[in-house]
Structure formats: structure tokens, C-alpha cells
Amino acid sequence: MIHLYKELQPADTFDIRLPHALSTQERQLVTLFYQPLTGAEPISLYLTLWAEAEQMPGQQMTHYYLMNVLGLPIGKVFEARIALEAIGLLRTWKKEDTEQRSFLYELMRPLDADSFMKDPLLSMFLFSKIGEQAYRKLRQRFIRPVRDTEFKDVSRAFIDVFKPVSTNIPSELQVGTENSKPQKVYPFYFEQFDFELLQAGLSEQLVPSSLLTLDVREAIAKLAFLYRLTALDMQKVVILALDDDLGISQERLRKAAADFYKLTVSKEPPKLARVYEAPATVEDSIQKTKDQELQHYLESTAPVQVLRDINNGKEPLQTSVQLAESLIVQHGMPVGVVNALLEYVMLTTDMKLPKKYVETIADHWVRKNIQTAKQAMELARQEHDKYTMWKNKPQTSAKKNTYSKNRREEKVPDWFYKRKDKQVEGPSEAVVEATDFEKERQKILEKLSNQQE
Numbered sequence: 001m002i003h004l005y006k007e008l009q010p011a012d013t014f015d016i017r018l019p020h021a022l023s024t025q026e027r028q029l030v031t032l033f034y035q036p037l038t039g040a041e042p043i044s045l046y047l048t049l050w051a052e053a054e055q056m057p058g059q060q061m062t063h064y065y066l067m068n069v070l071g072l073p074i075g076k077v078f079e080a081r082i083a084l085e086a087i088g089l090l091r092t093w094k095k096e097d098t099e100q101r102s103f104l105y106e107l108m109r110p111l112d113a114d115s116f117m118k119d120p121l122l123s124m125f126l127f128s129k130i131g132e133q134a135y136r137k138l139r140q141r142f143i144r145p146v147r148d149t150e151f152k153d154v155s156r157a158f159i160d161v162f163k164p165v166s167t168n169i170p171s172e173l174q175v176g177t178e179n180s181k182p183q184k185v186y187p188f189y190f191e192q193f194d195f196e197l198l199q200a201g202l203s204e205q206l207v208p209s210s211l212l213t214l215d216v217r218e219a220i221a222k223l224a225f226l227y228r229l230t231a232l233d234m235q236k237v238v239i240l241a242l243d244d245d246l247g248i249s250q251e252r253l254r255k256a257a258a259d260f261y262k263l264t265v266s267k268e269p270p271k272l273a274r275v276y277e278a279p280a281t282v283e284d285s286i287q288k289t290k291d292q293e294l295q296h297y298l299e300s301t302a303p304v305q306v307l308r309d310i311n312n313g314k315e316p317l318q319t320s321v322q323l324a325e326s327l328i329v330q331h332g333m334p335v336g337v338v339n340a341l342l343e344y345v346m347l348t349t350d351m352k353l354p355k356k357y358v359e360t361i362a363d364h365w366v367r368k369n370i371q372t373a374k375q376a377m378e379l380a381r382q383e384h385d386k387y388t389m390w391k392n393k394p395q396t397s398a399k400k401n402t403y404s405k406n407r408r409e410e411k412v413p414d415w416f417y418k419r420k421d422k423q424v425e426g427p428s429e430a431v432v433e434a435t436d437f438e439k440e441r442q443k444i445l446e447k448l449s450n451q452q453e
Contacts, residue, residue, distance in 0.1 A: 008078045010064035011332040014103040018053035022109065029110045032138060034087060036129040037122070042083040044070055046090065050107055060102075064329050073300045074335055081105075087122070088186025113142030120222045120254050121188070128269060193221035197231040198238070207238060211248050219250045223257040226270055236260060291377070294416055298343065298373035299336035303328070306339045310346050310415050320353050327362055336373035337365060344380045348387075360390055 027047075035043045048069055052061070066077050084090035088111070093104040110116075117123050117139060127135050195217060199209060212220075224234050240256035241248055261270070298306065303324035307316035327338045345358050364383075370376050380387070 008063060008074060008081075009101070009332060010062060010067055010074050010328045010335055011330070012063050012101045012103060013060050014063065014105055015060055016049050016053040017104060017106040018050070019106065020109060021054075022050060022107070026110050029113060029116070029142075030089070033113070033116050033122075033126060034089060034110060037087060037125050038080075038083045041070070041072060041076060042080040042089075045077065045080040046084055046107065049090075049105055053107065062329050064325060067302055067335075068304070071302070073302060075300060086186065113138075114144075117143060118250065120219065120257075121226055122186075124226055124269060188218070188222060188225075191221075193217075193224055194231040195220075198234055201232065201235045202238065206246070207242070207248075211246075215250065216248055216253070219253050223253060227257055227261040227265070228270070229257070229260070233260065233264075295336075295373045295377065297416065298339040301335075301339060303335065303338055303342060306342055310343060311351070312415065319355075323353060323355055323358060327358075331362065331366060333362065333366065334371055337370050337376045338362075340373045340376035340380070341365065344377075348384075357390065361387060 030043060030046060045066070048066065052059075063074060063077060066072075067074060070077065070080075072080070081090065081092065085092055089108050091106040091108060093106075095102050095104075111119070111122070116126075126138075130138075195212070198220070199207075199212070220234055220238070223229070223237070224231070229237065234257075237253065237256045237260050238248065240260065241252040243249065243252060258269075301309075304316065304321055307320055307324070308314065324338055324342060327333045327341070328335060333341075341358065341362060342353070345353060345361065349357070361380075365376060365379065368379060370379060
């Protein structure tokens with residue numbers, strides 16, 4: 001989350017492209033086939049973009065709007081976006097200039113049920129998520145039964161009906177065909193598979209190179225990726241997939257790869273996991289301090305929820321929400337920094353949010369290029385005396401200690417631990433003038449120790 005500002009920020013704008021109307025059938029496919037793969041949040045983002053594109057085409061919006069609609073922090077919105085990109089439901093373009101960064105989101109049509117089930121990666125991923133029984137029910141519901149074998153396909157091909165004519169199309173109107181490849185249903189770099197090594201071990205007489213068409217090569221690469229098979233392993237799979245006429249079909253390739261995997265690796269089907277969900281690092285495995293817990297909360301929570309939590313669960317006024325939105329959208333401040341600013345000002349002004357005072361500190365933080373909640377909290381402690389002068393109000397020594405330079409430990413305010421309590425027990429003790437902050441810190445320590453046990 002710390003480096004997310006390099007990828008996406010709430011103030012970044014976006015447009016939506018919906019090149020074709022999506023049907024109710026496709027909505028069902030997205031919900032029943034794709035949602036088990038990605039989870040609910042990416043599909044919610046997809047359906048939200050879909051609805052916005054149908055109702056207000058061409059209208060530019062900010063990602064802060066998506067955060068409010070989805071109820072997600074900017075990091076979750078970004079993760080939902082790249083999940084949609086990975087499974088082929090979204091394509092993203094980015095444009096950057098000196099003052100603004102904008103995106104163009106193009107919604108892609110989901111695969112039909114038959115194509116989805118034939119894709120080795122998507123079908124196996126879905127099978128591992130929902131289980132055999134639910135998978136069979138989906139097939140029965142969406143896959144049409146095979147036509148009677150007595151019928152024969154007599155449809156004419158294009159070249160049977162039409163013939164070429166000499167027509168010179170102006171070059172600026174021609175679509176480039178050099179090095180063009182069929183559009184992939186989802187991004188998959190099958191060129192990374194070592195096809196030279198694969199063909200080096202196959203006899204040209206037994207497996208002519210002409211059999212390895214683009215579709216067959218892509219199927220081979222996907223199966224090798226799914227089952228973690230090498231090019232040498234795939235040589236045996238290709239030979240097993242040959243039919244009586246020495247031809248290769250994608251269906252026989254899938255069956256041969258599955259049989260080879262069961263015989264040589266494991267009888268349990270493989271599973272897929274997201275690579276960007278990295279395992280916990282050594283730093284993550286170490287128990288977080290109270291300060292680190294607060295920093296994580298400020299980085300991952302929407303400003304509206306922070307205002308609500310600080311105010312003991314009560315809904316914030318619209319003016320406070322608009323102030324937070326202006327800092328994010330108009331001034332481009334990261335969410336974690338805005339949350340740290342709101343928390344600092346409210347705890348040092350008896351739960352008030354003076355707009356001019358907030359904007360004065362915000363201007364200082366923008367010029368200091370503060371990008372994280374941690375940096376914001378540290379600067380607030382260092383400049384607390386200066387900010388007190390800006391506010392031009394006397395401070396009690398008790399409140400001043402909350403952000404004193406010499407008090408760098410056990411400074412998490414009480415509201416942070418009370419935000420999950422369902423019952424509100426009168427006014428918040430963290431903002432009462434006569435509050436003994438040393439006793440409050442002891443209460444926090446006791447709560448933390450009880451949670452750890």
C-alpha cells in the first residue's frame with residue numbers, strides 16, 4: 001500500500017468504454033463463472049463500471065467515486081482492477097502528464113460457457129473453486145447437448161461463396177496486419193514456452209510442424225503452465241494426444257496432459273493462486289506495535305469511516321466529508337495522509353475540523369511530499385508546536401503530550417480501539433479536557449495484551 005501512489009490514487013480520473021451492449025446471459029456468466037475465480041470485489045467493480053457506462057457514457061470520473069460506491073479503499077480497488085485484467089474482463093490504458101494521470105477502462109465481453117469450459121486454465125481454476133458437483137450443474141445448465149451424430153455440417157466457407165477482387169484500399173484506412181495475432185480472451189504470454197525444444201524432440205514425420213497451429217501452440221503453453229510441465233514433458237503429452245489420423249485436437253491435448261499429470265505428479269488436480277498476494281514477509285510476521293496498527297488502519301480505511309470511528313460511531317456532517325473529498329480529489333493527497341490529518345486535527349481541536357486550519361496543514365504536507373500515514377504522523381509530532389501556533393489557540397499540557405516530540409511510544413488514541421464496540425457509552429473520553437492520557441494509554445496496553453492472548 002505504501003507505494004500504491006505510483007500505480008493509482010483516488011484523484012486519478014477515468015473514462016469507460018463499452019464497445020457493445022452486454023446481455024443478461026453475459027451477466028449470469030460473469031456472476032457464476034468468473035466470480036468464483038476472483039471473488040466478489042472485482043465483479044462488483046465490473047458491474048459498477050458496466051452500469052456507469054450504460055447510463056453516463058463519456059463522463060469522466062475519479063477513483064474516489066469508485067471507493068465510495070464500492071466501500072473499498074484505493075488499494076482494494078486497484079487489486080480488483082488487475083484481477084479483472086488478468087481474466088480478460090477489462091483492458092486498461094493509462095495517460096500521464098505533469099499535472100494529472102487518467103485511465104481508460106474498456107469492458108470486455110465474457111467468454112461463452114462452451115469456450116470457458118474448453119479453456120484449460122479457466123475451467124480448471126473454476127473446478128478447483130466450486131467443486132465437482134457444482135461444476136457439473138453449471139455444465140448441464142449452460143452447455144448445449146451434442147447434436148445428433150446423424151447430422152453433418154454442410155455450412156459453406158467464405159471462400160466457397162466469395163472470390164477476391166482487385167480493390168486498392170488507401171493505406172491510412174487499412175488495419176495493420178503485420179505480426180498480428182488473434183485477440184486473446186485473456187492476457188497469457190504463451191510465447192515464453194520453449195517451442196524450439198518441444199519440436200526438437202518430435203519427429204517431423206510423426207508430428208509435422210504444420211500441426212502446431214497458433215491455437216494448438218497456445219493450448220500446449222497453457223497446459224504446461226497449469227500442470228507445471230517442461231517442454232520435454234509436453235513432448236510426451238503431444239504424442240499421447242495424436243489421434244488415429246495423426247492429428248491433434250485441443251480436447252485430446254487436455255486429456256493427455258491430465259493423464260500424464262496423474263501418472264507422474266499427483267492424482268489431485270492442480271490449483272491456481274494469485275501471485276500478487278505475496279506471502280507474509282519477515283516484517284509482517286513480527287507483531288505490529290500499536291503505532292503500526294494505527295498506520296495500517298489509516299492507510300486502508302475510507303476517510304468517511306475514519307470520521308465515523310473518531311466520532312464514536314456517529315455519522316459525520318456532510319461538510320466534513322466534503323472537506324476530506326476535496327483534499328483527495330482536488331489536491332491529490334493519498335488517503336492515508338488525509339486520514340492522518342483528520343485524526344490529528346480532531347484530537348487537537350476538541351473534535352473540531354476548522355477548514356482553514358486543515359487546509360493550512362495540508363498545504364504544508366503537500367509541499368513536503370508526504371505520501372504515507374507514517375510520514376504524516378511523524379511530521380505532525382515534529383511540527384506540533386508550529387501547528388499549535390497556526391491554530392492560535394492555547395493547548396492543555398495533556399493534549400500536547402499526545403503528539404509531543406519526546407513521546408514516541410504508546411500514543412495510539414482510545415477511539416481507535418473503541419471503533420468496533422457496538423454500544424456507545426456516552427461521550428468519547430479521548431476528547432474530554434480532564435482526561436488523563438497516561439491512564440488511557442494503560443487501558444490501551446491492557447486491551448492489546450488481552451487481544452494477543
